[in-house]
Amino acid sequence: MLTSQRQTIILDLLRRDGQVVAKSVAEEFNLSEDTIRRDLREMSAQGLLKRVHGGALPLSPDLPDFSTRRTVSSEEKRSLGAYAAGMIRPGQTIFLDGGTTTAEIVRHLPRDFAFTIVTHSPTISGELEHHPTAEVILIGGRLYKHSMVATGASAIVAISLVRPDIFFLGVTAVHPAHGLSTGDFEEATIKRHIAQCSVETYVMVTEEKLDTVSPCHVVSLSAISGLIVAASVPDERLKPYRSAGAAILKT
Amino acid sequence: MLTSQRQTIILDLLRRDGQVVAKSVAEEFNLSEDTIRRDLREMSAQGLLKRVHGGALPLSPDLPDFSTRRTVSSEEKRSLGAYAAGMIRPGQTIFLDGGTTTAEIVRHLPRDFAFTIVTHSPTISGELEHHPTAEVILIGGRLYKHSMVATGASAIVAISLVRPDIFFLGVTAVHPAHGLSTGDFEEATIKRHIAQCSVETYVMVTEEKLDTVSPCHVVSLSAISGLIVAASVPDERLKPYRSAGAAILKT
DNA sequence: CCGCCTCATGCAGGAAACTGCCCGAATATG
DNA sequence: CATATTCGGGCAGTTTCCTGCATGAGGCGG
Numbered sequence: 001m002l003t004s005q006r007q008t009i010i011l012d013l014l015r016r017d018g019q020v021v022a023k024s025v026a027e028e029f030n031l032s033e034d035t036i037r038r039d040l041r042e043m044s045a046q047g048l049l050k051r052v053h054g055g056a057l058p059l060s061p062d063l064p065d066f067s068t069r070r071t072v073s074s075e076e077k078r079s080l081g082a083y084a085a086g087m088i089r090p091g092q093t094i095f096l097d098g099g100t101t102t103a104e105i106v107r108h109l110p111r112d113f114a115f116t117i118v119t120h121s122p123t124i125s126g127e128l129e130h131h132p133t134a135e136v137i138l139i140g141g142r143l144y145k146h147s148m149v150a151t152g153a154s155a156i157v158a159i160s161l162v163r164p165d166i167f168f169l170g171v172t173a174v175h176p177a178h179g180l181s182t183g184d185f186e187e188a189t190i191k192r193h194i195a196q197c198s199v200e201t202y203v204m205v206t207e208e209k210l211d212t213v214s215p216c217h218v219v220s221l222s223a224i225s226g227l228i229v230a231a232s233v234p235d236e237r238l239k240p241y242r243s244a245g246a247a248i249l250k251t
Numbered sequence: 252m253l254t255s256q257r258q259t260i261i262l263d264l265l266r267r268d269g270q271v272v273a274k275s276v277a278e279e280f281n282l283s284e285d286t287i288r289r290d291l292r293e294m295s296a297q298g299l300l301k302r303v304h305g306g307a308l309p310l311s312p313d314l315p316d317f318s319t320r321r322t323v324s325s326e327e328k329r330s331l332g333a334y335a336a337g338m339i340r341p342g343q344t345i346f347l348d349g350g351t352t353t354a355e356i357v358r359h360l361p362r363d364f365a366f367t368i369v370t371h372s373p374t375i376s377g378e379l380e381h382h383p384t385a386e387v388i389l390i391g392g393r394l395y396k397h398s399m400v401a402t403g404a405s406a407i408v409a410i411s412l413v414r415p416d417i418f419f420l421g422v423t424a425v426h427p428a429h430g431l432s433t434g435d436f437e438e439a440t441i442k443r444h445i446a447q448c449s450v451e452t453y454v455m456v457t458e459e460k461l462d463t464v465s466p467c468h469v470v471s472l473s474a475i476s477g478l479i480v481a482a483s484v485p486d487e488r489l490k491p492y493r494s495a496g497a498a499i500l501k502t
Numbered sequence: 503c504c505g506c507c508t509c510a511t512g513c514a515g516g517a518a519a520c521t522g523c524c525c526g527a528a529t530a531t532g
Numbered sequence: 533c534a535t536a537t538t539c540g541g542g543c544a545g546t547t548t549c550c551t552g553c554a555t556g557a558g559g560c561g562g
Binding site: 019021052053054055057120122123125126128129130135136137138139140141142143145148150154155158161208 | 253254255256281371373374376377379380386387388389390391392393394396399401405406409412
C-alpha cells in the first residue's frame, strides 16, 4: 500500500460517507492512527479536505439533501432501516409506526414493485409523497404532537379495518423480562392494537435501547415475530432475549 | 459522530425548525445536555446563532420561511392566509383543506388561544407540529399523492363525525356561473362533503383563479359563506361574483 | 558489498480537545 | 415567593493530537 494510494482512497471514503474518522480508517488499513493523522494533516495542507478533531470532513459542506437526511440517522439506524425494507415483498401491506427509527425504513423502501404502506404518522406519509409505487393509507385521529402520530378511539377503529402483513414497531425500550415499552400510555395502547391486527410484528432496536424499560408496557417479547438489531451488537447482549423466546434478526 | 459535524447539524435543525432545544437535541444525539450547551455557547460566540434560555434561535429572526420556500408563496397568498387566520375565534373548530393556499393559513394561526384544526392533509398537520395551542385532528384514508390529502370512503366517514365552525376550502378555479371547481373527481367529492358538514365555508382565491373553470365541480357560489380575495383585486372583476350571490371579504 | 541517505512508519510523552458529572447561580413558571 | 429548569464554571477521565525520536526498508554511489 503506497502512501499516495492510501490518500486517494481516503478522499473516496470522504466523498462516499461525508466524513472520515481517523481511528476507523487506521483500523481499515491496519496502520497506526498516527500515519492516518499524518495523511489527513498533509491533505488538509493541500486543501483537499477539512481537518477536524477526530477525523476530517469534505470542504464543500455537503449536498443539500444530504444534511437533512443525515440529521438524525446514525449508521446503525440506517442499516436497520435498509434491512427492514428488504423484508418487504411485492403486494404486501406494511404498517409503519411513527418515530425516527421507522422513518429510516421509508428511505430504503423498494421502488421496483408495488406494496401498501399504512401509517398513523403524517410525517411518514409525507416522506412517501414522491415514492413511485407505494400506495399509502393514512390512519386518522387526534394528533399526539410529541411523537406526531394519530391517536384516540377513531385511530383504533381505523386500524382495526386493516390487516397488515408486517408491522414495523418502534419503541423506546426493550428488556428481556419487561418486553417492549414506550413513554406514553395512549401511544402504547395504539402500538399494542396495531400489533394485534398484524400478521407479523418486527421491532427495530438500536443498541442503546437494549436492557432498558420505559413507563408504559406495549407487548411482551413473546408477542412479536422478531427483533431487528445491527450486526455490530455482540451476541452476548442478545442472549437473554433469545432465552426469552424472541427471534433475533441481525443486519 | 464528529464534534464539528454535530454543530453543522445543529445549524441545520435551526434552519429547519427555527429553533433548537438543548434537551431534545441532546436526546437525539445521545449525548449529555452539557455537551450540547457547550456547542451552543461556542456557536453563539462564533456568531452562528443566538443563545437563549433552553436552547438557541437563528440570528435573523426568520429567514424567508424554510417551509414556505418550496411553495413559493406570493405576497397575495400570504395576505389571504393572514386574513383567514384572523377570522378564527377561541375554541372554534377549523377544517383546513389541503393545498398551498390553505397551508398559508397555518403560518399565521393565532398562538395566544386554543382552537382545533381538522385536516385530511398530512402536510398541513406536519406544519402544525410545533404550534403551541392547536389541537389537531387528522382525517385518515387512502392518500391521494398528487395533492397529498386523504380520500376515499373512510375519509368521508371520518369527516362526517366532525362539525367544523369554519371550513377553509381550496380550489383551483372560481367562476361566476360554474362556481368552484378542481382537477380531481374524488377530491371534489371530498371537498363538497366537508362543506356540507361545516357551519361556514370560505374560499381563499388568488386573482389568477378568478373566471376560470376546472373539470370537476365542487359546489356553487351560493353554497359558500364567502370568497376571500386580496385587497389589490379590482372591484370590477368581483362584480359578477357579488351578483351571483357570493359574499366577498377583502383583506 | 558497504555506507549513507531518504522516507514511511510506529512509539512515547506531553498538550489539547472532548465529554460527562457536579454544584452554586441564574432564570423561568405558577 | 416557591419550585423546577437551565446555565456556567470547574474537575476528572478519556480520547485525540502533535512533536520528537527510533526503526527498518529501500535507493544510490562508492
